Amino acid sequence: MGRKLNLRIFRGNAADGGLADVSVEAMEGEVILDVIHRVQAEQMNDLAVRWNCKAGKCGSCSMEINGKPRLACMTRVASFEDGETITITPLRAFPVIKDLVTDVSFNYKKAMEVRAYEHPVDLKPGDARMQQIDVERSQEFRKCIECFLCQDTCHVIRDHEENKKSFAGPRFFIRLAELDMHPLDTLRNRKQSAQAEHGLGMCNITKCCTEVCPEHIRITDNAIIPMKERVVDVKYDPLRWLGSVIRKRDGIL
C-alpha cells in the first residue's frame, strides 16, 4: 500500500542551508512526521526535528509544510496529491537552530512578561465555587498546546523582527484573555495591560492565527476582539471607566 513521496526538506542552520530533495516511502494512514522519521532513520540520521507525543497534544512538531504552519503529526500524507513535491521548512518567524528546529525562546520570554494569576487571598483551597458556564470561556484558551503556530503565522512579527519587542502575539493574547475572564483572578486591568504593554493594538484582526490553530481555539473572535472592544469602551466611556474602578472584578462587563 506504500507510495513514493518526494520531499524537499530544509537542511542547515541560520548561517547556511538549503532545500534537500529526498524520495521516501509512505505507508497507508501515515502523517508527515512518520515520513520525516523514515528519512531520519534511513537517509539522514542527523536530521533535526522536534517532536514528542505524535498525537497533536504537545505542540512540538510545528513546522511549515508547503509554506503553511502545521503540526507534522496531524498532517496526513493522504491530503497531498500523488506526485506532488512536499516542501518542509522550519517556522519562519523564529531563528533556525538546525534543519527543522527553531529557537522558540521568544515565546517563553513573552510568557514571563504576562503577570501570573492571582488567587483571592481570603479564598481557601477547596472553597472556590464556580459555575461551568463561567469557567468555559477561559477553558477554551487553556486548551492551547503552545505549538506557536499562531505566533509563526502572525504577520505582525512573521517578517517584522522589529515588532517582536513590543508585541506578545496571539498565544499571549489568549493567555491574557484567559486571565481576564478567569472568575477568580484578582489582578485588574488585564486588557488594559494587553493594550499598553503587550501590543494588542498592533493586531488588525486578519484571523490568520485562528486559521492555523490545531486546537481550533477562536483566538480572534473570542479573545482578541472582545478585549479590543472592551479596552475601547473603558477608555472612552467615563461611566464604564468609573464602573471598572468601583467593581472588584472588571473582567466580565
Place this chain on the structure above:
Amino acid sequence: MSTSLGRYNYDVVVIGAGGAGLRAAVEAREAGLSVAIICKSLFGKAHTVMAEGGVSASMGNVNSDDNWMVHFRDTMRGGKFLNHFRMAELHAKEAPDRVWELETWGALFDRTKDGKISQRNFGGHEYPRLAHVGDRTGLELIRTMQQRIVAMQQKDARDHGDAEKFIRVFAELTITEILKDNEKVSGVYGYWRETGEEVLFTAPAVIVATGGIGKTFKITSNSWEGTGDGHALVLKAGGRLKDMEFIQFHPTGMVWPPSVRGLLVTESVRGDGGVLTNSDGVRFMFNYIPDVFKDKYADNEAEADRWYTDQTNNRRPPELLPRDEVARAINSEVKAGRGTEHGGVFLDVSKRLPADVIKKKLPSMWHQFYELAGVDITKEAMEVGPTCHYVMGGVDVDPDTAAAIGVPGLFAAGEVAAGMHGSNRLGGNSLSDLLVFGRRAGIGAAEYVKSSGKNPVSDASVKRAQEKVAKPFTQAGGENPYTLHHELQELTQSLVGIIRTKVELEEALKKIAELRNRIAKVSVAGGREFNPGFHLSFDLDNMLLVAESTALAGLTREESRGGHTRDDFPTMNPVWRQSNLICTFDGTKVVVEKIPLPMMRKDLFELFDIHELEKYMTQEEIAMGGIN
C-alpha cells in the same frame, strides 16, 4: 573540552519537567532552596500533557460517601495488594489537598452543578473520583505548574532583580550521568541538545522525575521521551529498581492506521458509557470478571446499564474493571479470532450518548479519531487494543521522603518511582501520584540539603562522565542507532509483552545480552548540534537496562499478577505477594533479588473485609491481622 564546560551550582537539580518534577521544584523553591529544572524537551511538553481522564482525589464532590479510606482500598485492590501500603495511604489522604492547591494556582477544572470541582467515574474507583478538564486534564496540570513556576520567577525578579536567581528551567538538556562523590550524590552531567556542549551541575540533592519506559516497546502510548532514562541513571548510580516486571498495557490504544497504533484512547470513553464488543457483536467483558471482583461488577447488561444512572443499587459495568483485566480480556478475544479487521475490538460510545455530548465530554478523542483515522466516534465504533502505557516498577524509595534507597542525596517521584501502584495502577492515580509524591520529594530533598550541606564534584567524576559522552563519536564503523532501537522494540514486544513465558523471557535475556555488545559499539553520523542519532545512542543504553530488568524480574516471578502475566503460571500466588523483586546493576549486567514486601499496619488492615483479604493473603497473614 573542560574549558568550554558549562558549570552551574544549585541546591537541588530536578531531572524531568513533567508533573512530578515541576511539583517537586515548586516545593523545593518554597523551602528556600535554589533549583534547576532539567527538561529533555521544551518546557511544558512533558508526557504529562498526554494524561486525559483526570486526577483522582476523594473530595466527595459528586458522591459524598467517598473518603480517603475508600480510595486507599480501591488503590490496594487495583494493585493486587502488592502496593507499598504507606504510599497508598499517603496518596489517598493527600490527593484532595493537592488538587485544591492547583485551583489556587489558577487551574480551571470542570464543575458540578453546585460549583465544586466535578468528578468522573473511572475503572477500579468505587465512586466518581477523577477531577477533570474534558479529556485534557494532564495539559491543565502541567500548564498550571508551568505558570506557577513563572509566577515564582516573577516574584524573584521583583524581590531580587533576577527571575532566574533561584529557579531556572534548562530546556532541551539531556542528563547522561548522576555523579557521586564520598558515596553520595554530588551532581549531574549532561549536554545541551542545541549545541552538544557539555554541562556540569553541582548539587547535593538530585530528584529524578523522568517518567516512563514505553519507548522500549513497539506499541506504546508514550512519547519519544519515555526511554527509561531515570530508571537507568539510578541503576548506574547504584540505586535499586523495584517491581520492574509490572508493566501496564492500557486496554484501549488505537490499532489503525498503523502510524498511530498504540495511541491512547482514554478510559473516560468507558467511564462515560462506552462498551466493548467483539466481531460477533458480543459485549464480552461479562465473561472476564475475576472471582475477586464478582461482588462489585454486574454480570448482566441490564444491571450494567442501570449503573450509569443509579450507582447505589447496581453493580458497575465490567468495562470498568482495572486495566490489567480489560487488557487481558481484549488480548484473549483477538487471539480467539473474534477481533476486528485490524486486530483489535470495538469500543462504541456512539450508541450510548448523543453526538453533542460526546464532543463536549471527549473533545480530543473525537479530534484524534476524526483527524488521524477518519472515524467519527459520534457515529461509529472505534477499534482498540492494548498498548504499553505505564510502568509500575521503578526506583525503590522511602514512602515518606521519596529518598531513593541506597543512594544518599537521590530522590525519585512520579512514574519513575515504584511502590505506590503495586502490580497495577488505577487510571487517575497517576496524576495524583505526581502531585503527592512530587511535593514530598521536594520536601525530602530540601530537608536533606539543609542537614547534609554541600558535596563538591571531583575532577575524576567529571572526567569519567566526559569520556562517556564522547564515545559514540570516537568509534567508527558501528551500527546505526535507529536500527538497534527498532530491534530492541521488536524483541520486547514479542518476548516480554502482555503474556509471558519462561522460554520467551530466557530468549529475551539472551538477545538483550547480544544487543548490549552491539549497542556498546554504536556510531553516530553528523555533528553534535541537535543530533537525534547522537541522542538516541544514550537512550538506547537506558532502554536496554530497563528491558533487561523487566525480563529478568519477569522470569523470576512465577505467578500472574496485575501487569505481569505468565502463561506458564496463570494465577496469583499469595506467597509471591509477600515479595518484591529488586534489580541492581553490577556494571555489566542486571542482578535480581527477592525482598519481603512491608506488612500492612493493623489500622489499615482493618479497613478491609477479611473475606476479601483471604483472596490475596496466606492464612498466616490473615491470622496475624497486620502489624502495629
